[in-house]
Amino acid sequence: MPQPFVPPVVFGVLNVTPDSFSDGGRYLDPSAAVGHGRALVEAGADVVDVGGESTRPGAAPVAPEEELRRVLPVVEGLVAGGVRVSIDTRRAEVADAAVRAGAAIVNDVDGGRDPALLRVAAESGADLVLMHSRGPAARSGDYADVLHDVAGDLRGRVDAAVAAGVPRDRLVVDPGIGFSKTAEENWRLLAHLEDLGLDDLRLLVGVSRKRFLGELVAGPAEDRDGVTGVLTALLAERGVWGVRVHAPAASRAAIDVVRRMREAA
Ligand code: PMM
DSSP: OOOOOOOOEEEEEEEOSSOOTTTTTSSOSHHHHHHHHHHHHHTTOSEEEEEOSOOSTTOOOOOHHHHHHHHHHHHHHHHHTTOOEEEEOSOHHHHHHHHHTTOOEEEETTTTOSHHHHHHHHHHOOEEEEEOOOOTTOOTTOOSSHHHHHHHHHHHHHHHHHHTTOOGGGEEEEOOTTSSOOHHHHHHHHHTGGGGSOTTSEEEEOOTTOGGGGGTSOSOGGGGHHHHHHHHHHHHHTTOSEEEESOHHHHHHHHHHHHHHHHHO
């Protein structure tokens, strides 16, 4: 019997930052940000992932108070409108304030390296995304075997989160596509997600508009939404739990195509 199709959860990206690589500076005004968050939902996002710090290499670090000032009104505005919100932060105090304001998911690009953030997740009951990254000092191409190394690192982060009291079924893992990884390493991870050996955990994947897609599509980052949609279809076929995208319409359409093909099969 073929497995029933479970469509991936679509996370819509909302960067409330002056300097994110594809949408930096557009949504610094909270009402513009909330408006864009609602538009992401209308375009097919199930969750809006609100971030107040750019993860672009070389981006200026943001003080926690400034990060909070950027994201909190946006989280509050979206939650008030019934939107499911994820907070994209590495900071325990930002995660704490956001879940108190109603965010359902903490998305940590540092993979829960800060024990205080793990405590927030454990105590709040929020889901926790542990994304793979070796931090800003890591360099692309540093992996002996990217699959083996990312899987091992993620397993370590999962064990730390469980030891801190976050139940395994509230964890989501993410291979951290584009985070100090070469294009070759990104493609290898995408081609071998099943071989990470983390099948009992939900898997989130973020490829949207990332630089490694520039080898396929020249031009500005927005022009990569088409190939992002194609990758969403391939990831949906392979049963990933979630995708994180800037332009949900292309990914929603891709998921609908996979669903129709499955129904007809
Ligand atoms: N990528 C970015 C930021 N946050 N979170 C998760 N879980 N996975 C990702 O791949 C990820 C992330 C960087 O992209 P952006 O600057 O477009 O937000």
